[in-house]
Amino acid sequence: MTSDHADNLWRQSHRADTDVPALSGDIQTDLLVIGGGFTGCSAALEAAQSGADVILLEARTIGHGGSGRNVGLVNAGLWLPPDEITKKIGQTAGMRLIDALAVGPDLVFRLVQEHGIDCDATRNGTLHLAHSASGLRSLQSRFRQGNRTGAPLQLLDAEETVRRTGSRAFHGALFDPRAGTVQPLAYCRGLAQAARDAGAKLFENSGVEAIAHDGALWTAQVHGHRVRAKHLILATNAYADGISGAPTREFVPVHFSQFATAPLTQEQLRDILPGGEGCWDTDLVMSSLRIDREGRLIIGGVGNVAGLGAAIHRKWADRKLAQFYPELAGTPFRHAWSGAIAMTSDHLPKVLSFGPNALSIFGYSGRGIGPGTVFGKRAARALLFGEDSGLPVQISERYSEGLKAPRAAYYELGAVMSHAIRPILKKS
Numbered sequence: 001m002t003s004d005h006a007d008n009l010w011r012q013s014h015r016a017d018t019d020v021p022a023l024s025g026d027i028q029t030d031l032l033v034i035g036g037g038f039t040g041c042s043a044a045l046e047a048a049q050s051g052a053d054v055i056l057l058e059a060r061t062i063g064h065g066g067s068g069r070n071v072g073l074v075n076a077g078l079w080l081p082p083d084e085i086t087k088k089i090g091q092t093a094g095m096r097l098i099d100a101l102a103v104g105p106d107l108v109f110r111l112v113q114e115h116g117i118d119c120d121a122t123r124n125g126t127l128h129l130a131h132s133a134s135g136l137r138s139l140q141s142r143f144r145q146g147n148r149t150g151a152p153l154q155l156l157d158a159e160e161t162v163r164r165t166g167s168r169a170f171h172g173a174l175f176d177p178r179a180g181t182v183q184p185l186a187y188c189r190g191l192a193q194a195a196r197d198a199g200a201k202l203f204e205n206s207g208v209e210a211i212a213h214d215g216a217l218w219t220a221q222v223h224g225h226r227v228r229a230k231h232l233i234l235a236t237n238a239y240a241d242g243i244s245g246a247p248t249r250e251f252v253p254v255h256f257s258q259f260a261t262a263p264l265t266q267e268q269l270r271d272i273l274p275g276g277e278g279c280w281d282t283d284l285v286m287s288s289l290r291i292d293r294e295g296r297l298i299i300g301g302v303g304n305v306a307g308l309g310a311a312i313h314r315k316w317a318d319r320k321l322a323q324f325y326p327e328l329a330g331t332p333f334r335h336a337w338s339g340a341i342a343m344t345s346d347h348l349p350k351v352l353s354f355g356p357n358a359l360s361i362f363g364y365s366g367r368g369i370g371p372g373t374v375f376g377k378r379a380a381r382a383l384l385f386g387e388d389s390g391l392p393v394q395i396s397e398r399y400s401e402g403l404k405a406p407r408a409a410y411y412e413l414g415a416v417m418s419h420a421i422r423p424i425l426k427k428s
């Protein structure tokens with residue numbers, strides 16, 4: 001087992017695929033999208049369906065970034081509870097964002113259906129699991145807040161949570177029936193294929209080195225070729241390579257890793273998540289839990305399994321599996337991979353205007369399947385049709401984050417410490 005991107009389960013288990021060429025000449029277009037994740041592919045699809053000429057350039061392969069590495073939980077909102085969102089940006093702006101993202105799963109599952117995307121889409125809801133008594137109190141508060149904003153959440157007691165998860169590790173759960181799961185890389189590549197079918201021109205292995213505006217059009221330099229465009233969307237998020245002329249990276253990269261078993265037997269799976277919900281818990285250093293189509297159990301946690309703390313994160317995953325499902329203790333993990341989340345200090349996504357007809361979208365802070373699909377679609381419409389008010393957040397003219405490197409180190413060190421020290425503290 002290796003821990004690099006090649007060991008990413010999603011890269012091995014996605015089925016439908018197409019050859020996407022590299023850019024091989026100069027070209028001009030209405031809209032240039034840089035980055036082939038959910039945001040970029042959704043923007044390209046919307047633009048192409050609206051009749052615009054659109055080009056998407058991806059430095060590596062479609063879904064190389066967070067979109068091809070994540071847990072696959074299609075949530076109906078951000079990680080922050082509603083009251084914290086409205087406290088940070090005000091009632092009107094907060095409700096604009098909450099309402100826009102509440103329909104994220106509707107959009108995702110509709111696109112999957114309309115375009116026949118083969119991505120194991122399952123709309124059976126998600127479970128936010130209380131890891132402790134205080135975690136349950138926090139879910140009770142989220143439940144009340146969600147109710148006020150019209151979210152059809154259900155609070156489950158400990159016994160019902162045992163029935164739904166097959167685990168006795170939790171004190172209760174918050175069920176969101178709007179949500180679901182996908183095989184995230186397959187969803188991303190399916191979106192790209194849908195954009196292609198609608199007329200978008202996609203190029204992989206076509207990393208943009210520089211961008212500039214000459215007073216009329218944007219020019220992007222790609223390995224000796226030029227793409228000229230009236231409108232530009234920068235959708236590189238946490239995986240942004242340095243592009244000369246582009247805004248600097250203003251987020252803190254935070255790693256999250258996942259560990260997948262081999263497919264479990266029917267007998268082993270009998271009581272484990274029989275409803276197929278995707279889960280995450282209330283712990284400060286959060287864990288995720290789901291099953292894929294073949295019955296692999298996948299556990300995730302904050303930290304970088306491709307970094308210096310790899311051995312600690314791996315041991316943590318073994319212990320977590322035994323804690324959630326004692327009967328599976330010792331079952332080996334066959335895949336381990338990690339990805340970077342673009343975290344902002346207020347945990348809210350940003351849409352930044354950085355020149356004429358140019359928007360950069362980043363900072364989903366751990367929630368990008370529904371949000372990326374929504375933001376990409378609406379950013380394309382904002383640029384092409386002037387529908388700025390359809391964006392989930394207001395466009396910012398500038399944005400900066402302080403102390404990015406120390407804060408990234410702090411998150412990783414915090415995860416390593418938590419994964420290494422908490423079991424020792426519990427024993428003593």
Ligand SMILES: Cc1cc2nc3c(=O)[nH]c(=O)nc-3n(C[C@H](O)[C@H](O)[C@H](O)COP(=O)(O)OP(=O)(O)OC[C@H]3O[C@@H](n4cnc5c(N)ncnc54)[C@H](O)[C@@H]3O)c2cc1C
Nearest residue numbers: 035037038039059065066067070071073208241339368369
């Ligand atoms: C481990 C993990 C678990 C997560 N779990 C969930 C989850 O369960 N649910 C959820 O909703 N969200 C989750 N997220 C967040 C979600 O995955 C991201 O928010 C989302 O994928 C961001 O999509 P994006 O299109 O904005 O960026 P990305 O998917 O990162 O795409 C950016 C792309 O830009 C390309 N690029 C960079 N530089 C250049 C360049 N110079 N030229 C051309 N292309 C370039 C990159 O190669 C990359 O493919 C998770 C994230 C991680 C890392």
